[in-house]
Amino acid sequence: MAYTLGGSSFVQNLGRIYAIYTGAFAAFVVIIGILEWLGVPSKFLGYLYIFLTIGVYAAIGWLSRTAEVTEYYVAGRVVPAFYNGMATGADWMSAASFIGMAGSLYFGGYSGLAFVLGWTGGYVLVSILMAPYLRKFGQFTVPDFFGARYGGNAARSLAVIVLILASFTYVVAQIVGVGIITSRFLGLSFQVSCFVGLIGILACSLLGGMKAVTWTQVAQYIILIIAYLIPAIVMSFKMTGVPIPQLMYGFALEKIEILEKTLNVAQGHSSAFVDATGKYSASAMWNYFALILCLMVGTASLPHILMRYFTTPSVRQARDSVAWSLFFIFLLYFTAPAYAAFAKLEVYQNLIGTPIASLPGWVASWGRPGLALVGACDAANAAQIYPLCRGVVGNGDGILQLNEFRIHTDAIVLATPEIAGLPYVIAGLVAAGGLAAALSTADGLLLAIANALSHDVYYKMIDPTADTKRRLVISRVLLLLVAVVAAYTAGELGADILFLVSWAFSIAASGLFAGLVLGIWWKRCGNAAGVAGVFVGITVCMFFLYTTEFHGLWVKQAFSWLGEINIVKIRNRDVAYIWNINNISVGIFGIPAAFLTQWIVGAFGKPASAEMQEFIDSIRVPAGDVKVLRGHEAH
Amino acid sequence: MATKLTTDQMQAYWGRTSRLMWVLLAIWFFFSFVVHFFAPSLNQIRVLGFPLGFYMAAQGSLIVFVAMCFYNARAQNKIDEEFGVSDE
Numbered sequence: 001m002a003y004t005l006g007g008s009s010f011v012q013n014l015g016r017i018y019a020i021y022t023g024a025f026a027a028f029v030v031i032i033g034i035l036e037w038l039g040v041p042s043k044f045l046g047y048l049y050i051f052l053t054i055g056v057y058a059a060i061g062w063l064s065r066t067a068e069v070t071e072y073y074v075a076g077r078v079v080p081a082f083y084n085g086m087a088t089g090a091d092w093m094s095a096a097s098f099i100g101m102a103g104s105l106y107f108g109g110y111s112g113l114a115f116v117l118g119w120t121g122g123y124v125l126v127s128i129l130m131a132p133y134l135r136k137f138g139q140f141t142v143p144d145f146f147g148a149r150y151g152g153n154a155a156r157s158l159a160v161i162v163l164i165l166a167s168f169t170y171v172v173a174q175i176v177g178v179g180i181i182t183s184r185f186l187g188l189s190f191q192v193s194c195f196v197g198l199i200g201i202l203a204c205s206l207l208g209g210m211k212a213v214t215w216t217q218v219a220q221y222i223i224l225i226i227a228y229l230i231p232a233i234v235m236s237f238k239m240t241g242v243p244i245p246q247l248m249y250g251f252a253l254e255k256i257e258i259l260e261k262t263l264n265v266a267q268g269h270s271s272a273f274v275d276a277t278g279k280y281s282a283s284a285m286w287n288y289f290a291l292i293l294c295l296m297v298g299t300a301s302l303p304h305i306l307m308r309y310f311t312t313p314s315v316r317q318a319r320d321s322v323a324w325s326l327f328f329i330f331l332l333y334f335t336a337p338a339y340a341a342f343a344k345l346e347v348y349q350n351l352i353g354t355p356i357a358s359l360p361g362w363v364a365s366w367g368r369p370g371l372a373l374v375g376a377c378d379a380a381n382a383a384q385i386y387p388l389c390r391g392v393v394g395n396g397d398g399i400l401q402l403n404e405f406r407i408h409t410d411a412i413v414l415a416t417p418e419i420a421g422l423p424y425v426i427a428g429l430v431a432a433g434g435l436a437a438a439l440s441t442a443d444g445l446l447l448a449i450a451n452a453l454s455h456d457v458y459y460k461m462i463d464p465t466a467d468t469k470r471r472l473v474i475s476r477v478l479l480l481l482v483a484v485v486a487a488y489t490a491g492e493l494g495a496d497i498l499f500l501v502s503w504a505f506s507i508a509a510s511g512l513f514a515g516l517v518l519g520i521w522w523k524r525c526g527n528a529a530g531v532a533g534v535f536v537g538i539t540v541c542m543f544f545l546y547t548t549e550f551h552g553l554w555v556k557q558a559f560s561w562l563g564e565i566n567i568v569k570i571r572n573r574d575v576a577y578i579w580n581i582n583n584i585s586v587g588i589f590g591i592p593a594a595f596l597t598q599w600i601v602g603a604f605g606k607p608a609s610a611e612m613q614e615f616i617d618s619i620r621v622p623a624g625d626v627k628v629l630r631g632h633e634a635h
Numbered sequence: 636m637a638t639k640l641t642t643d644q645m646q647a648y649w650g651r652t653s654r655l656m657w658v659l660l661a662i663w664f665f666f667s668f669v670v671h672f673f674a675p676s677l678n679q680i681r682v683l684g685f686p687l688g689f690y691m692a693a694q695g696s697l698i699v700f701v702a703m704c705f706y707n708a709r710a711q712n713k714i715d716e717e718f719g720v721s722d723e
Contacts, residue, residue, distance in 0.1 A: 113692035124663045127704045250684030270689040272674035314722045323704035337693040622722040
């Protein structure tokens with residue numbers, strides 16, 4: 001048999017292997033830098049970055065191919081806490097985190113911090129409420145837990161439905177992210193780029209399942225964190241003289257505040273809970289907290305994250321692993337606000353009030369057609385040079401005003417290397433990092449969906465006698481199918497669907513959180529209560545999601561008894577905001593509905609059987625065997 | 636390594652684990668919501684240029700979250716070892 005990764009010698013030498021890998025990647029960046037210095041065109045360098053990194057991921061995927069069910073579904077349960085932390089970091093941080101978040105912070109200021117908080121705090125819930133117990137449970141998927149805990153296929157099927165709704169919404173947004181990056185750096189059309197990305201995604205996961213995804217995600221984390229930190233460090237050094245962006249952007253915030261006064265910006269960058277006129281707004285505050293709640297609870301319910309903790313060798317390492325995961329995620333998230341602050345300071349300080357003729361070079365290079373990420377819209381014909389200027393009327397005085405400046409969310413991270421005066425080699429590195437972030441998340445999500453279909457639906461419900469070979473073939477065929485459907489959907493929907501990511505959190509939070517938490521922490525809770533909880537949670541969430549988005553006017557009439565409902569025109573629709581809450585936080589209805597239902601049915605319905613309670617006791621304690629329930633003997 | 640706890644031991648074990656959970660959950664709630672409720676007032680205070688309310692949401696709470704996860708792992712390991720139910 002040819003060499004494959006994953007033997008005990010591989011796991012023992014992980015530190016050395018990934019150190020060599022990191023060194024090789026650094027050497028690769030240096031070589032590209034030399035090529036650039038020799039005058040090789042930047043488009044060619046872009047190709048080198050994208051195809052070489054995808055090539056490395058594909059090689060890891062090939063070396064991790066497997067014919068074993070445990071390796072395919074849970075990476076053989078040999079992944080040490082530290083490395084599982086890195087893999088979870090890559091699994092977690094998507095294109096939205098890597099490229100989008102700094103942009104949201106640039107535009108939203110304080111209100112954008114809801115994402116920073118919401119996407120980190122959820123790990124505390126994972127750590128204290130779930131991960132160790134799910135690891136002890138020791139099966140393959142999150143629906144496995146629902147099936148075992150709440151007595152069979154009804155609960156399992158509902159969990160599969162929630163999983164698919166949440167993960168599919170999320171994966172489509174990831175493929176859009178891959179499409180945007182590849183189309184921007186390779187100059188291909190968006191649809192074609194989505195399918196190029198698809199090849200990258202499948203190369204990692206198709207042959208080796210979770211095992212291959214784990215080892216590529218570690219590799220992808222290393223690239224994405226290097227790519228994210230370097231431009232911020234250089235930018236901080238350039239602007240403040242100290243290369244620690246996370247500490248130094250405080251001074252940028254201070255300067256921004258002074259410039260806001262001279263530029264008449266009412267909504268201050270660091271002011272909390274203010275509306276567009278700069279006044280305190282209670283609805284801004286409630287939206288902030290609603291979004292944080294949905295993102296945190298969603299974090300603790302997303303199956304592609306929870307299933308990463310099935311791969312550690314022990315319960316103890318599962319707990320350590322959550323801490324490492326959050327640490328590795330934290331490294332990126334506490335840097336994102338620095339990106340936003342430095343970019344804003346650069347714009348306020350060096351762009352606004354500058355003659356159009358002497359604008360810094362990055363404005364023209366990121367504003368040209370094909371990229372269209374920046375626009376200096378002073379002259380009437382500005383739209384010919386800057387496509388982003390379409391519809392903006394400048395005063396034509398030859399000087400850039402604040403209201404004549406346009407910048408796309410994605411530009412904050414992508415253009416920072418050039419703003420900081422770094423060569424193209426670093427801009428390409430950032431693109432490679434963004435690609436790594438999008439690919440790794442897409443892989444985790446696709447695997448979660450395909451595993452739910454192949455393991456929970458096919459093997460557990462349709463053909464429990466299927467042999468290993470057949471199960472793995474079915475898994476791979478389903479993975480391929482789901483990936484193609486997702487890439488097709490992404491290509492059709494186009495680039496403007498990143499709000500889908502927030503929906504995915506609300507869906508997962510409403511459907512799965514109550515069932516997971518109460519399943520572990522409330523021993524007497526019976527089967528019917530669990531099934532009812534999931535059903536009501538997801539139904540309420542999907543009902544409000546769908547009606548507020550597509551039938552806003554009807555919601556305003558039919559639910560006027562709930563309280564204040566406003567109609568907001570976004571995404572070309574009349575969207576209903578109940579209590580002024582943005583419908584991306586629709587989980588605030590689903591989460592309590594699920595808890596309340598499960599609690600009422602659980603309190604008055606039939607309690608869990610003695611056998612079930614023994615089972616729960618057995619997953620609460622790290623040592624010892626898990627009590628085998630009737631009907632759940634086979635793996 | 637003891638594999639089976641008596642009912643009393645199990646109750647004591649789960650009591651300790653639950654107490655740890657509730658304490659951490661309260662801290663989590665404080666740093667996720669309560670402290671940010673006061674962000675407009677905290678923003679009046681500046682540390683290294685950062686308005687404090689902004690700092691708490693951008694970094695302060697995050698650092699607490701990371702520390703809590705490491706602390707939870709350690710504290711729960713201690714409980715496990717005390718009851719002889721660690722799986723390593």
